[in-house]
Amino acid sequence: MNYPDVMEKLVSLCKRRGYIFQSSEIYGGTGSVWDYGPLGVELKKNIKDRWWHAMVRSRDDVEGLDAAILMNPRVWEASGHVAGFVDPLVDCRACKGRFRADKLEDARCLRKPSKHPGEFADCQLTEPRQFNLMFKTFMGAVEETAATVYLRPETAQGIFVNFLNVQQSMRKKVPFGIAQIGKAFRNEITPGNFIFRTREFEQMEMQFFVDPDKSSEWFDYWKGERMAWHRSLGLTEARLEFHQHTPAELAHYAKAAFDVQFDFGGTLGFQEIEGVHNRGDFDLKQHTEFSGKKLEYFDQAANRRYIPWVVETSVGADRVTLAVLVNAYREESVPGEDEGRVVLGIDPALAPIKAAVFPLTKKDGQPDMAHAIADGLRPQFPVDYDESGSIGKRYRRQDEVGTPFCITVDSESAADNSVTVRDRDTLAQDRVSTGEIARYLGDRLAR
Numbered sequence: 001m002n003y004p005d006v007m008e009k010l011v012s013l014c015k016r017r018g019y020i021f022q023s024s025e026i027y028g029g030t031g032s033v034w035d036y037g038p039l040g041v042e043l044k045k046n047i048k049d050r051w052w053h054a055m056v057r058s059r060d061d062v063e064g065l066d067a068a069i070l071m072n073p074r075v076w077e078a079s080g081h082v083a084g085f086v087d088p089l090v091d092c093r094a095c096k097g098r099f100r101a102d103k104l105e106d107a108r109c110l111r112k113p114s115k116h117p118g119e120f121a122d123c124q125l126t127e128p129r130q131f132n133l134m135f136k137t138f139m140g141a142v143e144e145t146a147a148t149v150y151l152r153p154e155t156a157q158g159i160f161v162n163f164l165n166v167q168q169s170m171r172k173k174v175p176f177g178i179a180q181i182g183k184a185f186r187n188e189i190t191p192g193n194f195i196f197r198t199r200e201f202e203q204m205e206m207q208f209f210v211d212p213d214k215s216s217e218w219f220d221y222w223k224g225e226r227m228a229w230h231r232s233l234g235l236t237e238a239r240l241e242f243h244q245h246t247p248a249e250l251a252h253y254a255k256a257a258f259d260v261q262f263d264f265g266g267t268l269g270f271q272e273i274e275g276v277h278n279r280g281d282f283d284l285k286q287h288t289e290f291s292g293k294k295l296e297y298f299d300q301a302a303n304r305r306y307i308p309w310v311v312e313t314s315v316g317a318d319r320v321t322l323a324v325l326v327n328a329y330r331e332e333s334v335p336g337e338d339e340g341r342v343v344l345g346i347d348p349a350l351a352p353i354k355a356a357v358f359p360l361t362k363k364d365g366q367p368d369m370a371h372a373i374a375d376g377l378r379p380q381f382p383v384d385y386d387e388s389g390s391i392g393k394r395y396r397r398q399d400e401v402g403t404p405f406c407i408t409v410d411s412e413s414a415a416d417n418s419v420t421v422r423d424r425d426t427l428a429q430d431r432v433s434t435g436e437i438a439r440y441l442g443d444r445l446a447r
């Protein structure tokens with residue numbers, strides 16, 4: 001199936017309707033950095049809560065962590081990021097563009113009509129140079145090399161350096177995992193596609209520490225769990241697939257790796273949204289060597305001491321948010337109406353606003369009744385109140401931001417103490433008594 005390219009429409013909808021704004025927009029923006037608006041922050045938070053619930057709260061073999069972004073700089077020497085977290089770059093002397101040498105076929109030169117870098121006759125590309133993707137800054141008052149620290153390019157290292165702290169304080173037995181959600185920063189050379197590849201983003205990572213002999217079993221287990229989680233967000237099954245890393249793609253530390261890919265449609269097509277990696281004992285060994293502290297596990301039952309292997313699941317909160325938005329976006333005609341509608345068919349449980357409450361008209365005390373209903377629901381559900389414009393316009397506004405239910409107070413409501421609840425997807429309307437609305441919404445959202 002060829003899914004349409006909805007990115008441009010989505011970027012515009014997200015700005016117009018309070019999902020995502022360009023960072024520092026009034027100053028002309030910041031390259032590939034985005035701010036989440038009132039609805040975007042709710043959607044991303046719902047996705048992160050889902051992950052935390054699935055990976056931490058509902059399991060007794062995974063513990064949570066929130067490690068700091070700034071770490072001892074030696075961490076990044078041990079992890080290999082100082083020496084190895086680099087992209088080969090070429091500059092074009094004619095158009096002055098800078099491109100990744102290994103991705104020239106995906107890049108467009110800055111001149112019009114644009115071609116791939118190097119294709120114009122007078123184009124001269126420099127030799128590739130290595131460029132480190134970590135952001136550097138300084139700690140303390142002195143800006144000198146000795147005080148250099150890095151903004152973390154991944155959350156995983158915060159977990160490795162806390163392996164013993166968590167294992168000992170929580171008295172965990174291998175196999176067990178440590179999970180965290182947090183910001184990561186990469187000075188990406190070819191960022192783009194909205195929030196797909198940005199320079200500041202959020203990762204949701206879990207490192208599962210296992211007996212080396214059992215790492216393949218656990219790897220298969222986590223592959224299955226993670227794919228099931230993506231499906232649980234409502235991502236269309238046919239748009240999800242695994243991609244196995246070829247030996248050339250495997251990172252230096254990895255024994256095996258699969259990406260979960262999502263079909264973003266258009267020319268972007270299938271792209272990684274999550275990585276599941278068998279990292280072997282690379283990380284704990286490196287940190288043992290660099291810190292001088294033994295990061296081992298003693299299995300009392302087997303009277304055996306070893307360095308656990310790590311099965312890692314690493315997913316970008318922003319990339320999944322984009323996948324959910326792309327998957328949800330649809331344009332359709334409405335039976336009996338001339339104008340079509342744009343719908344964000346987001347899984348109701350993830351939707352930023354669960355219900356919108358409208359008075360049909362501004363007369364006969366309808367607004368008061370609608371306000372009272374909205375106020376009554378608010379402690380339990382994020383709700384919106386809207387009385388401006390025709391009812392059709394108000395429905396369209398809510399469809400476009402993905403609100404699953406619209407509740408309308410009409411001229412009968414005061415007499416029969418009930419309202420109409422309209423379903424975003426089926427357009428079916430139920431008459432529900434006012435005392436039952438919260439229960440009705442609760443049932444429908446739990447499905």
Ligand code: ATP
Pocket residue numbers: 154186188195196197198199200201202203272273274275314315316317318319320
């Ligand atoms: P890519 O090849 O797309 O740059 P990667 O293989 O470097 O990704 P990992 O280091 O495995 O990615 O990071 C795990 C996850 O973090 C990715 O699957 C993605 O969801 C997210 N991620 C990585 N880099 C970015 C970025 N620059 N912007 C947004 N999300 C990112």
